Amino acid sequence: MIQIDDAGSGSFVGGTCIGVYRPETNEYFFEIIPVELYNKENFKKKLYLDAVVDIVEEAFKALNVHKSETVEICRGYMFEKLRHWLDANGYCWYRTHISGRIQEIVEQNFMLYTMRLGVPEAYLKYTKYPFHFHKLLRWVFADYNNRISLCKTGWQSWAKYEGIQREVHDDVMKYSHIFCLKCGKHIRKGSRIKILRFVSNKEHFVYLHSKCHEC
Template sequence: MHLETLNDKDLRIIGILITVTIEIDDAGTGDPLLGAAIGFYRRETDELHFEWIPIEAYQEGTYRKGLPQEEAAKAVMRGLLALNIKEDETVMICQGSIFDRARDSLDKANIKHEPLKVEGVLQDAVEEEYIQAVEALGIKSKHLRVSEDNKDKEYRKRYFLLLNWAKRKAKEREKFVKNGLNFWKYAKGQRRQIPGGWKQARRKFEDKLMSILKKSKDTLTWGELKHKLKSNFPKRDVWVNHKLSSFGPTRHNGNNTTFMRVQVYNYLLGQVYFFLGERFPESAGELVWKALILKEEEYSVNGVIIYVKRDKYYKDNMKWLAFLRGKVKKLLGGHIRFVTHVY
């Protein structure tokens, strides 16, 4: 006898209490192409269902802040309706910010819901739904499918695989891109080739940074380091002490106007670099905020790299960075490099 063939009366008679749940997860929200897939899974009956956040929610001309979340909420309610959700069913929904509005909609509809750490059948199924849509564009690569063993690295590889595919024929393929988001404004305009490729340029730049720090005295201040950086790197590629807009944490200058600065932004690589230590005017919390502001101001942010001085603040800084590591990827995207170097 199969439980799914029994009606409520049968279940009451044999004294079995079953809690039925519907799990919800997304795929593609952090990728540069297409919209995003929303997957639904009723574990007890092994039912799968999919809805989509349309690409228009992310595209120039229609995109606005909060629209993807609104479309996700609509997709969630459509999916639950399609599954004919029962009054006593509980929705287990992924904790990602894409579902913020969906949780509000569930509350308004008096639908019970709980946070879910998604894994297994649903995670694999919704990822496959998104990947098949990508493959339908003609993109074939073993790097589209991500394994659990090295998830962060493989998501990053997939992100750039899809982005580079779009960039190769930008005019023709832009219709498939989340082009209302900041990353595309940078990526589309980056026509200058990186000598030796991105990885080699990144390694060379970061090795040189570390060399400057190691050769400097323990009394090195931010002012001294700033001078060394400006002397060693071309201004068009590496922006030192770059001024950001006036919102967020601010500094006052002589004219009593306010602004904030990010220590180093490598425009060529799309990475932001910070230096933490007793003699540097920066905190772990500030650096994440500034990386977010950079992204809001339409700069590409592919990585947040921190150089931590082994001084009396070292342990506190490392604790903060360990706490912030997971948060950064949620705020800036799963493709982000978040690397800590100690010197």
């Protein structure tokens, strides 16, 4: 049996991880759809759906998938074109809820990928729903000029907040558990900081080392 799942399609930051898994032998293949396919121009063309087909085709060759093997694919919209490709190439497939080992692997690989993009490990592990759109806006706005290119800017939800006003003021850190969302390092309680404030779904605050904001 072959299982196909995705992770990151709902994350504003980064592309999307596509994973192909054979549970009987614990063989696994994954690839990332480049975030460039989610910019304003490419997103309209849905080129990311073509990328899914390319990745799965490469995975099937690498894993030597036979047409006698049953293929399970996630019910998500990411596999819209893949379903047609599977039909055209004579594979036996069906849509289902994907869970278990394949889901764990794909989600873990996407998390590692976002960490390589610069999202702090502590933010991903200790923030509730770290891939929520408005939570990720905090990380993006902490270093906007360098991070916006890492985002799915073709999304309509981004168009709504693209011109959002951001305010910055000086303060002193009152807490002992906060990390700077620009450098990812701990902010010492009592140290001078910059606080970036913006309002999207609610009021948000981004805490930065003073020197990080000035860089």
